[in-house]
Amino acid sequence: CESKTVKEARQSVRKFPDRFQFGTATASYQVEGAWDADGKSPNIWDHMTHTDPCSIDDCRNGDIANDSYNQYKRDVEMMRELGLDFYRFSLSWSRILPTSFPDKINEAGVQYYNNLINEMLKYNIQPMVTLYHWDLPQKLQEMGGWTNPHIVDWFSDYARVAFELFGDRVKNWITFNEPREFCYQGYGTVTKAPKLNIQGVAEYMCAKNVLVAHAKAYHIYDKEFRPNIGGTIGITIGALWYEPETENDVQLAEEVGQFEWGQYAHPIFSKTGDFPPVMKERIAAKSAAQGFKRSRLPEFTPEEVEIVRGSADFFGLNHYTTNMVYKNESLNGYYDVPSYYDDMEAKLYQPNHWSAGASFWLKDVPWGFYNLLTKITEEYDNPPVFITENGFATRGGLDDDDRITYVRGYLNALLDAIEEGSNIPVYTVWSLMDNFEWMRGYTECYGLYEVDYESPQRTRTPRKSAFVYKEIVRSRALDP
Template sequence: MMLRFLTLFALIFCISVTESHKIKSARHDVRNFPEGFLFGTATASYQVEGAWDVDGKAPNIWDHMTHNDPCLIKDCSNGDIADNSYYLYKRDVEMMRELGIKFYRFSLSWPRILPTSFPDEINEAGVQYYNNLIDELLKYNIEPMITLYHWDLPQKLQELGGWTNPFIVDWFGDYARIAYRLFGDRVKYWMTINEPYQVCYQGYGDVTKAPRLNMKGIAEYMCGKNLLMAHARAYHIYDDEFRSSQNGVVFIAYSAQWYEPESENEIQAAEECNQFMWAFYVHPIFSETGDYPPIVKERVAAKSAEQGFARSRLIEFTPEEVDYVRDTADIFGLNHYSTNFVYRNDSVNGYYESPSFYDDMGVIMYQTDEYKIGESDFTKSIPWGFYKLLTKIREDYNNPTVFICENGFATHGGLNDDDRVQNMRTYLSAMLDAIEEGSDVRAYAFWSLMDNFEWMQGYIERFGLYEVDYEDPERTRTPRKSAFVYKEIVKTHSLDFHYEPTDTVMTIDEL
């Protein structure tokens, strides 16, 4: 009898969770965005610029990796030309004008500006490129939002240890100061680093991003501390030397997916997963206490002791460093794409390589095809997870001002991208649910303005509102259906699930 009761309870729990998800993601009435809400798009330097070795630019870690072992990339491609935005930036801005967006998030290439990696030599050609882009944006009232570091570390610095070398705190600070000095008179939004987890775990702990060090359980923690200290250094430099004259804001762009318990028995496992996967980098900056989340410190220390290490593999902050890092963001920058389900049982023992970040966390994550739309497996569409994530950020971190710096959906090409349209609308609707409940979300950047080099996936996975023809030397950009839908959202400042574009040619409206 008890077994039947528990089975019935579990069924009711699952149904109630499912129904609540539907309520939070499937409202098809016309919904308005708050007054002053900003819409934009985003790209990154290595993914779109091309011109990898022209006008004095030095190699970065992706140049090095793709040239030395091309077929590490799924289609054996690279970013040597990419979208050729180094030469086609005026067309890029024209596309933004067609969409009617208010801001453009892009990143600077560190080795394009500082070819030695250090401030002893400033590459004037690289500086002029960014000056031209910034001025072209401002000419049409499009706000530039700059990311200082979007994964393309100078190769020379990687040979010195990259993000595992604590001196990178100084190197990054020097680079940030140069960027503020060169562009800060016109740029008021600065993101220091894009997606710390991807930089540190995927690049240093694993092999799924350059430089592919594959030093699990060690390098990702070395990188994590140095990265947070480098971000804090860039923030303090702006605060001390530039804020009073430039009046801008500085923050970091987190990658945070949502981790949902498989059942009510897995709530603690999912909570710990969220703490490891994104709060690891958020808690030191946004919590009242600062420092890493306590559960992360406890689990890594315990695992390290079991494995015979003399001390925790997590390199902890000193009290002075905790204070230095805490409160070093004016905005919560959030990149979000999808949700994973989480469970923990005996099968997790030995499931992951040990030592490793995932072994320290001790949970198993998965997705199901129930949430697959379209032909790509790269992004599952689970908008209710976006709502839950924004709600947790509001509740755990005193409702910070949030900018959505990336949100998008992968396809394999084609102009009639109904799957991208569906994903866009449902995620924006989930975001509006969170806003209506009090989350202070003020901006949304769609990833991406156009197709680009999608890292280890090359040009197979396409995220663009505009399709790029990579067989054409001119890299022709053509608007997809999603571009017309996004333009209508921006223009009307509202979300209408029933809107169907009738135009076949994208035109420029006056901003």
């Protein structure tokens, strides 16, 4: 007969629901390399890292990265070692369409993705494909990129090509990865390519165009492809949890959430087809006070509202950490220049005692994940939430106990949210392996597998966390 402690331990194991799916993720620019191979044209990250190399911490780039373009069989072998249900990766627009338009399909680039997808399917690992993970063709940037409304059609044409090429085998599609991050950091500041730095204006133009482009791609899939091939399509939104500093900051923290991720979620999932009311009102008032003749936040036309609302089968969520929020008193009223953080009227910070890894912004706060999941469930009437990224950065080495603690803590929080009624069928670790990190280059390591960047093959070696994740995937359970 079982001893009391063994019995207790067995009973305390937390099972994941039947059909729960486990995966890992990467993105094209971060792992593929082969930046100019076989007809691929440059994207904005190639351009930025070649013209301004030290905008990246270690002055390095993704020219070779993990060489996944050539090492894809090893990547699939790692997926098999982990026992994954699916693998999330992104397509490089400029590899498939070197002119950016559908007039010329680059067969060699298509072959790479066919090879990867077919190799995965051989072992019953499902592809989850992101159409856009930040690597815009440089030519399109020269025409204004995501601030040019014509990009809605350019993106829809690219999406249709991707559905035609891979839709027979890919059943889960994501239009965009984290639009706030590439719109705000790329168009509002100099943090990411294309470093446009027109804050308080350009990030909102980008946001609107991305939302309409997403919606168009969704409807193309829904009408032209789904009836014959099935499948689902959604969008991935990056969202932190915002915790009020004091009771007086509760409303403010709510508003910060509306700015930071409601900006993208509200138009699609609230069924209004429009930006959150707090954004519309606040930005219109500030714009008027600053002398603008119209709000810096663009308006959707009635036709756009119609296509944006409800345009997702699932809410893709990338979640990493939590921030504390308090009132931005120092601004004391209106700025005389537009600023996103002034629009938001808040300051954010993370207490020093929260445990951190290698990344300055990423602290291990699992209760914030639980709060966010239950908030999304309530706010948008319980949509399916696919966790499309969650992970932790270290400085390297195979003993990554911090990552193990982080993943286990966040999975426990996820199970708590499921117990409370959230609909979460998918969890994805960022990342399958170390890769080129935006801005940080190769100085931060997110991988379950370590990558040796000195070796020509970019040798991949499992970390301790890979064995722990493998066991979670195998047992479909977590012992708290």
